[in-house]
Amino acid sequence: MQTSTLILLLAALSFFAYYLGVAKAKAVSSGHVRNLHSLPRYYGYYTALWCILPALLLLVVWLIFDDTLISQLVIASLPPEIQQLPEEQLGLFMNQIRNLVYNEAFSSSDDPVARAAAEHYRFLKHLSQRCLFVIALACAIAGLSWARHHISPKLRARNRVEKLLEFFLIASSTIAILTTIGIVLSVLFEALRFFKLVPVTEFLFGLHWSPQMAIRPDQVGSSGAFGFIPLLTGTLLIAAIAMIVAAPIGLLAAIYLSEFASRKIRTVAKPMLEVLAGIPTVVYGFFAALVVAPFLRELGAAIGVPISSESALGAGLVMGIMIIPFVSSLSDDVINAVPQSLRDGSYGLGATQAETITQIIIPAALPGIVGGLLLAISRAIGETMIVVMAAGLTANLTLNPLQSVTTITAQIVGLLVGDQEFDSPKTLAAFALGLVLFLITLALNVLALHIVRKYREQYE
Amino acid sequence: MQNIMKAENFPTKPASPGVQIKERRAADTTKIFEKEASRHTVGDFTVPDPRLTTRHVNVFYGDKQAIFDVNLDIAKTEVIALIGPSGCGKSTYLRCLNRMNDTIEICRVEGEIKLDEVDIYHDDIDPVVLRARVGMVFQKPNPFPKSIFDNVAYGPRIHGLTSSKSELEEIVEKALKRAGLWNEVKDRLDQPGTGLSGGQQQRLCIARAIAVNPEVLLMDEPCSALDPIATATIEQLIDELSRRYSIVIVTHSMQQAARVSHRTAYFHLGKLIEVGKTSQIFTNPRHPLTEDYITGRFG
Numbered sequence: 001m002q003t004s005t006l007i008l009l010l011a012a013l014s015f016f017a018y019y020l021g022v023a024k025a026k027a028v029s030s031g032h033v034r035n036l037h038s039l040p041r042y043y044g045y046y047t048a049l050w051c052i053l054p055a056l057l058l059l060v061v062w063l064i065f066d067d068t069l070i071s072q073l074v075i076a077s078l079p080p081e082i083q084q085l086p087e088e089q090l091g092l093f094m095n096q097i098r099n100l101v102y103n104e105a106f107s108s109s110d111d112p113v114a115r116a117a118a119e120h121y122r123f124l125k126h127l128s129q130r131c132l133f134v135i136a137l138a139c140a141i142a143g144l145s146w147a148r149h150h151i152s153p154k155l156r157a158r159n160r161v162e163k164l165l166e167f168f169l170i171a172s173s174t175i176a177i178l179t180t181i182g183i184v185l186s187v188l189f190e191a192l193r194f195f196k197l198v199p200v201t202e203f204l205f206g207l208h209w210s211p212q213m214a215i216r217p218d219q220v221g222s223s224g225a226f227g228f229i230p231l232l233t234g235t236l237l238i239a240a241i242a243m244i245v246a247a248p249i250g251l252l253a254a255i256y257l258s259e260f261a262s263r264k265i266r267t268v269a270k271p272m273l274e275v276l277a278g279i280p281t282v283v284y285g286f287f288a289a290l291v292v293a294p295f296l297r298e299l300g301a302a303i304g305v306p307i308s309s310e311s312a313l314g315a316g317l318v319m320g321i322m323i324i325p326f327v328s329s330l331s332d333d334v335i336n337a338v339p340q341s342l343r344d345g346s347y348g349l350g351a352t353q354a355e356t357i358t359q360i361i362i363p364a365a366l367p368g369i370v371g372g373l374l375l376a377i378s379r380a381i382g383e384t385m386i387v388v389m390a391a392g393l394t395a396n397l398t399l400n401p402l403q404s405v406t407t408i409t410a411q412i413v414g415l416l417v418g419d420q421e422f423d424s425p426k427t428l429a430a431f432a433l434g435l436v437l438f439l440i441t442l443a444l445n446v447l448a449l450h451i452v453r454k455y456r457e458q459y460e
Numbered sequence: 461m462q463n464i465m466k467a468e469n470f471p472t473k474p475a476s477p478g479v480q481i482k483e484r485r486a487a488d489t490t491k492i493f494e495k496e497a498s499r500h501t502v503g504d505f506t507v508p509d510p511r512l513t514t515r516h517v518n519v520f521y522g523d524k525q526a527i528f529d530v531n532l533d534i535a536k537t538e539v540i541a542l543i544g545p546s547g548c549g550k551s552t553y554l555r556c557l558n559r560m561n562d563t564i565e566i567c568r569v570e571g572e573i574k575l576d577e578v579d580i581y582h583d584d585i586d587p588v589v590l591r592a593r594v595g596m597v598f599q600k601p602n603p604f605p606k607s608i609f610d611n612v613a614y615g616p617r618i619h620g621l622t623s624s625k626s627e628l629e630e631i632v633e634k635a636l637k638r639a640g641l642w643n644e645v646k647d648r649l650d651q652p653g654t655g656l657s658g659g660q661q662q663r664l665c666i667a668r669a670i671a672v673n674p675e676v677l678l679m680d681e682p683c684s685a686l687d688p689i690a691t692a693t694i695e696q697l698i699d700e701l702s703r704r705y706s707i708v709i710v711t712h713s714m715q716q717a718a719r720v721s722h723r724t725a726y727f728h729l730g731k732l733i734e735v736g737k738t739s740q741i742f743t744n745p746r747h748p749l750t751e752d753y754i755t756g757r758f759g
Contacts, residue, residue: 263564341602344666347563349591349615349672359614364605 001331006059006133010140014052021047024151025444035326046157049164052148055140062132068126073115082113088128097121173345185436190431197425198226203432205229209395211426226429228436230397234312234405238387239380241316241401242323246380247373250327255327258335259357270332277325284436286387288318293390305402310392313401319386323376330375334362334368334452367451375450382410408437468477500529503736505725507535511676511706512557517560519552519730526552530571530732532588532725534676537695539698539707541721543714543737545753549730550710554678555683559587575676593620595674598679601661602655605670608645611653612615615672631671632644640697659690660705666697670705677701679709683716695720714754718742726750 025043030033037044070139071094075083093114100118151157153311195203253273257266293314300307309311339363346356362369392404393414406414415430422428464589510533519527523710527549534540542550552561559580561567573580578588592615603611615621620630632649638641645656653664662682667679678755679698683691698707698720713716717724720736725735734747745751 167538178724231597236687337600341564341598341600344560344596345602345604345668346614347667348558348560348596348598349618350517350588351614351618352588359618360604 014048017051018044027206042157045161051144054143055136077402081422187419191435194428194432231397235407242319242380243319246323250324253328254331285385287388307402308404310404312405315391326376330372334365338364371448371452378444464748500731502734504659507533508569511536513574515572521570522566528730539702539721541717542710544727549729569662594676595669609649635667635671639663676706
């Protein structure tokens with residue numbers, strides 16, 4: 001008896017319950033649907049929900065506790081000398097039994113005790129499934145008949161069904177929020193573990209980053225340096241280059257699209273620009289590493305300036321291209337949100353298009369544009385793939401864009417790719433970096449959203 | 461709507477004055493246009509010393525024609541009210557006079573519109589210069605998100621009308637005084653114009669428009685977003701301004717047209733139906749459509 005069969009049966013039953021509910025509602029309505037509090041279909045939903053939900057709940061609870069309970073029973077039935085075994089060995093033995101039960105072909109155990117226990121386990125499992133089957137169906141039928149029995153013209157079926165729907169909506173949003181909180185907390189606690197090994201001040205203000213640790217005690221190696229400043233400057237340098245590329249191009253593109261372009265050009269150009277946003281970042285990454293970086297290096301060689309083949313410039317340029325659609329799309333939205341009446345007012349006074357754009361539209365849209373730029377910066381700071389592929393992993397503390405630098409995100413990748421234990425400072429450093437990165441982008445996003453919201457209030 | 465259709469079926473009064481006009485002005489230089497002068501219009505659409513003359517104006521939005529063969533003169537110091545039901549083309553016509561329709565992509569204007577004897581749709585005419593001479597006040601007050609001072613100073617600045625700050629201050633003060641707003645805002649010129657009340661905002665927009673010293677002021681329902689007290693202030697202002705400027709005002713309020721204007725033009729479905737002295741239009745309309753409208757039978 002499979003659980004999936006049971007679920008299918010329950011679904012069929014609740015489907016049937018729906019019609020029973022509708023039929024009952026019509027029967028008690030004394031001929032007129034208007035005598036009912038709710039439309040007949042709500043009585044149907046009501047009955048169907050009463051049929052399936054308690055049964056499903058029971059099923060879930062049963063499946064959660066079923067295995068533990070059976071294991072306890074099996075252990076209780078084992079010979080005392082095995083029961084006396086330490087915790088870990090007992091666990092191993094139980095795993096052996098489970099293997100015998102579920103993947104007999106892969107298990108080679110000949111231990112008669114284990115075989116007997118496996119047999120017992122299998123028996124209990126079957127029993128449990130049958131019981132579940134019978135009880136769940138009984139529960140469904142009980143729910144159905146209870147609901148059907150309660151259907152009367154005065155039953156507020158719609159309100160009840162809607163209440164339940166509302167509950168589901170709340171549950172869904174709660175899941176999303178709780179997940180976020182969970183991630184933040186787990187990053188926070190791991191980071192705290194890191195800060196026990198490496199002082200916070202050393203991490204935040206150290207100028208040297210070299211996370212290589214000796215893997216074995218006898219190994220000759222550095223003890224690691226976890227100063228995060230070189231990573232921060234690298235990140236900011238690349239983000240700054242990206243913004244130098246993206247902010248003017250994106251903004252000017254937005255101004256062209258919203259103020260100059262004819263409708264025909266706009267309908268073609270805007271989606272094409274937004275296609276840029278759909279290119280996977282890994283494609284940008286190898287574009288940066290294989291096309292832009294060699295080009296820059298050769299250009300540098302031609303004019304006698306040494307440019308590293310993994311330069312901040314190359315990564316920044318490509319990242320800038322990547323966020324152009326982000327900037328232009330957001331700016332376009334805010335420029336379009338500037339009321340037409342302001343444009344009319346300016347044109348009506350004899351202002352040229354250039355005067356109107358620079359003196360009326362841009363100032364009016366500025367808060368929104370700044371908000372958009374901040375969002376773009378936080379996007380650039382969080383971007384990983386391009387920097388991993390094109391900027392390198394050398395933590396140089398430099399502001400020279402022609403040299404190789406590394407970023408927070410690239411280092412997180414570097415720290416977690418490898419075979420370090422999970423409690424070594426090297427691995428834990430990734431969580432600390434993640435936390436800092438999260439705090440930076442969070443601050444930028446909050447600021448950006450605040451500015452954008454303030455701007456919106458102005459015109460609504 | 462049914463009423464409008466019924467009104468359409470009324471025959472135009474047989475002795476159309478348009479015919480007389482044609483004969484009277486036959487010797488005029490514009491006789492080519494006068495030849496088939498106004499098949500629709502009742503009343504004398506000319507004035508002796510016009511600031512603006514419009515002849516055979518047709519306006520199209522894409523394939524749809526919005527204005528049909530409108531002929532109308534506007535005198536140097538007068539207030540002319542354009543009235544008519546919604547969608548009759550009075551705002552569209554108004555926007556032809558300073559080429560604001562240029563900003564609408566699909567809009568096309570035909571015919572001849574002359575400001576001081578010069579065709580404003582001629583290739584040599586820069587709409588930017590034209591709009592400095594023909595100012596506009598809009599239906600909804602639209603102060604720029606700048607200070608009160610900068611709102612008024614915007615026009616003089618972009619047109620380079622002043623060479624010094626004190627000169628600019630003088631212009632701003634004069635414009636605000638003429639708009640009757642000076643006493644209310646003189647202590648807070650650096651505060652945002654958007655913070656004023658609706659009526660003050662509209663007077664600020666009028667001050668902004670007159671700061672560039674236009675010859676004609678177009679007003680597109682300037683009081684429709686205002687309360688009666690603010691409306692009264694603006695109407696008084698219009699009266700004062702009419703000594704200096706030609707004012708063309710579009711309005712939905714017939715009382716307002718009667719109060720502020722010297723002449724009134726009645727538009728219906730894109731055609732200029734009747735034009736004449738305001739007192740005559742409101743007491744003795746000659747076209748049945750005009751009569752229906754002003755007596756409130758439709759619109």
